[in-house]
Amino acid sequence: MAIKCGIFKTSYMSDMAIWQTKNSRFWMTLFFISLAVFPFFVSKYFLYMANIIAIGVIAAVGLNILTGFAGQISLGHGAFIGVGAYFAGYLTSQFNINFIPAFIAGGLVTAVVGMFFGLPSLRLKGFYLAIATMAAQFILAFVFIHLRSVTGGSQGMIVSPPEIAGFSFDSDFRYYFLSIGTAIVMTLAAKNLIRGKFGRAFMAIRDNYIAAKTMGVNIFLYKIIAFGISSFYAGIAGALWAHYIQIITPEHFTFSVSIEYLAIIIIGGLGSLLGTVFGTIFIMVLPEFLRFINGIVSLHYPMLVNMFDAIREGSFGLAIIGFLIFEPDGLAARWKTIKNYWKLWPFSY
Amino acid sequence: MNYFIQLIVSGIVLGSIYALIALGFVLIYKATRVLNFAQGELLMAGAYIAFALTVQLHIPFWSAFFIAMLLCALLGLIIEILILKPLIGEPIISIVMITIGLSIVLKAIVEMIWGTETRVYPAIFSTQPIALGAISVSKSSLFSLVAAITLFIIFHLFFKFSSTGIAMRAVADDQQAAQSMGINIKKIFAISWMVAALVAGIGGILIGNMNGINVSLGMFGLKVFPAVILGGLDSIPGAIIGGITIGVLESLSGGYLDPLVGGGVKMVAPFAILLVILLIKPYGLFGTEEIEKV
Numbered sequence: 001m002a003i004k005c006g007i008f009k010t011s012y013m014s015d016m017a018i019w020q021t022k023n024s025r026f027w028m029t030l031f032f033i034s035l036a037v038f039p040f041f042v043s044k045y046f047l048y049m050a051n052i053i054a055i056g057v058i059a060a061v062g063l064n065i066l067t068g069f070a071g072q073i074s075l076g077h078g079a080f081i082g083v084g085a086y087f088a089g090y091l092t093s094q095f096n097i098n099f100i101p102a103f104i105a106g107g108l109v110t111a112v113v114g115m116f117f118g119l120p121s122l123r124l125k126g127f128y129l130a131i132a133t134m135a136a137q138f139i140l141a142f143v144f145i146h147l148r149s150v151t152g153g154s155q156g157m158i159v160s161p162p163e164i165a166g167f168s169f170d171s172d173f174r175y176y177f178l179s180i181g182t183a184i185v186m187t188l189a190a191k192n193l194i195r196g197k198f199g200r201a202f203m204a205i206r207d208n209y210i211a212a213k214t215m216g217v218n219i220f221l222y223k224i225i226a227f228g229i230s231s232f233y234a235g236i237a238g239a240l241w242a243h244y245i246q247i248i249t250p251e252h253f254t255f256s257v258s259i260e261y262l263a264i265i266i267i268g269g270l271g272s273l274l275g276t277v278f279g280t281i282f283i284m285v286l287p288e289f290l291r292f293i294n295g296i297v298s299l300h301y302p303m304l305v306n307m308f309d310a311i312r313e314g315s316f317g318l319a320i321i322g323f324l325i326f327e328p329d330g331l332a333a334r335w336k337t338i339k340n341y342w343k344l345w346p347f348s349y
Numbered sequence: 350m351n352y353f354i355q356l357i358v359s360g361i362v363l364g365s366i367y368a369l370i371a372l373g374f375v376l377i378y379k380a381t382r383v384l385n386f387a388q389g390e391l392l393m394a395g396a397y398i399a400f401a402l403t404v405q406l407h408i409p410f411w412s413a414f415f416i417a418m419l420l421c422a423l424l425g426l427i428i429e430i431l432i433l434k435p436l437i438g439e440p441i442i443s444i445v446m447i448t449i450g451l452s453i454v455l456k457a458i459v460e461m462i463w464g465t466e467t468r469v470y471p472a473i474f475s476t477q478p479i480a481l482g483a484i485s486v487s488k489s490s491l492f493s494l495v496a497a498i499t500l501f502i503i504f505h506l507f508f509k510f511s512s513t514g515i516a517m518r519a520v521a522d523d524q525q526a527a528q529s530m531g532i533n534i535k536k537i538f539a540i541s542w543m544v545a546a547l548v549a550g551i552g553g554i555l556i557g558n559m560n561g562i563n564v565s566l567g568m569f570g571l572k573v574f575p576a577v578i579l580g581g582l583d584s585i586p587g588a589i590i591g592g593i594t595i596g597v598l599e600s601l602s603g604g605y606l607d608p609l610v611g612g613g614v615k616m617v618a619p620f621a622i623l624l625v626i627l628l629i630k631p632y633g634l635f636g637t638e639e640i641e642k643v
Binding site for chain 1: 384432435436439441442443445446447449450451452453454456457458460461464571574575578582610613614616617620621623624627628631
């Protein structure tokens with residue numbers, strides 16, 4: 001395995017290739033194999049973590065397409081996840097519709113809802129758009145609580161585990177293959193999307209929308225498409241989430257969930273799919289890690305047990321602030337630095 | 350009819366608090382172009398600081414009030430130096446997220462120190478309601494209304510006549526021009542955060558006197574967004590009119606629509622109104638329209 005000290009590209013095709021080098025293909029293959037064998041060796045707890053990370057990755061990739069690539073801030077992502085969860089859950093539990101059509105319908109309906117709430121983005125930018133999407137969050141949350149005939153209100157909606165062709169995904173182990181599989185497909189789809197015409201249009205709008213308009217990008221259309229795609233991802237993630245935890249209540253889709261997803265893409269790196277995965281792992285593992293530490297420390301300081309919620313919230317906030325001040329490009333940039341360091345080792349400087 | 354007037358009056362009292370928070374909000378936005386999602390948490394911090402001074406340290410109310418104001422201003426200064434200064438020139442999403450992060454941290458700190466249960470201030474004003482014709486108002490509500498009006502007059506005069514106030518307006522208008530006239534922009538940024546935190550602190554103490562305080566007080570900060578958008582993000586009279594309008598609308602929709610759909614309208618009505626305003630008049634009633642030139 002020869003290690004190159006530079007990548008010399010001669011065509012646009014090679015610059016856009018997913019597998020940049022033989023080396024990266026080797027490591028990615030290894031990564032996929034380890035994902036496939038991972039569930040056979042670990043406990044239920046790690047499977048649970050892997051499932052929520054996989055579902056989180058889907059939703060976060062959606063948000064990163066909208067915010068990181070198209071440059072439109074959304075503070076309503078949590079509510080969009082909720083739309084997908086409730087809609088898909090309603091279809092499977094009330095009408096006994098098969099999982100796959102319900103799952104796709106959940107994504108599509110959420111896409112429509114997202115496009116509707118994305119309409120203000122045609123006139124609004126920056127702070128004003130952030131506030132408009134925040135309004136969407138609160139309005140949808142209100143609907144979740146008060147549309148009792150569909151959502152079950154604050155008592156929640158009970159959903160049975162999904163079944164595809166007679167095979168029931170009713171355990172953490174079985175669900176792992178569904179969630180990880182969907183996450184991989186959705187992430188690759190996103191990768192292809194942003195390599196193509198749509199991605200170029202999104203980035204042009206993000207970087208300078210006036211210039212993009214001059215170049216002939218239909219801003220109206222692409223902003224709405226960005227909202228649609230992003231919400232589609234949210235809806236798919238919501239449908240998976242609903243069928244995984246099997247009881248959904250409005251508390252799962254609050255404003256703080258929207259903030260959590262924004263934190264994921266900030267910490268991971270805006271406009272980086274790899275970063276999105278890192279960010280999701282970071283945010284999902286952080287509370288578990290803190291719980292572990294707290295468990296040890298509270299043996300000596302028992303009062304810490306009651307403070308755990310505040311400590312978890314506080315570290316979450318500190319992580320956001322810390323990354324924004326010290327590593328604004330997120331874990332993706334850090335990863336690149338580390339990789340470059342080792343690439344040129346021992347002659348790095 | 351009485352019910353209607355009662356709702357209007359309680360809406361105005363609520364709205365005057367919104368207007369106070371909105372004022373701090375607008376101050377920061379005007380001078381530094383930062384949309385502060387932590388304004389509600391600054392209010393909460395102010396309320397808890399005053400609580401600690403009066404109830405836990407037994408300092409008489411008025412001296413506690415002034416010490417709390419000093420501490421609030423100090424908090425604003427620390428926040429500006431530690432958190433906002435490194436982010437000058439960063440994209441909007443970073444600024445939105447850092448103030449959200451700040452709000453989470455402030456909330457967590459308050460929770461660690463004082464816990465989550467609702468705390469009650471000692472009664473400074475009698476809870477006996479005062480009858481004004483057919484309607485009744487509690488004394489503390491009346492006090493907060495008067496306090497809010499007084500503050501607005503003070504700020505109006507401050508911006509009109511004091512040199513710091515004029516400098517702040519200049520920075521808001523054009524940072525480069527202000528700097529070339531010899532205004533110290535860094536100082537102005539720090540002052541706006543201090544003043545905003547101080548105003549929020551006053552709002553917190555007023556709310557504490559009416560309803561008691563708990564950690565969800567920060568929600569006020571989010572509910573103030575409709576008010577500032579209605580008035581225009583960078584207009585002080587807009588903050589007052591927007592605050593009171595939203596307060597009244599919230600009170601009315603809560604009073605008339607809540608029985609129909611079973612509660613919660615109060616929370617969501619301001620946001621529905623907000624969405625409509627944004628679609629019709631994005632820069633609010635008195636805001637400056639941002640025109641982009643190539």
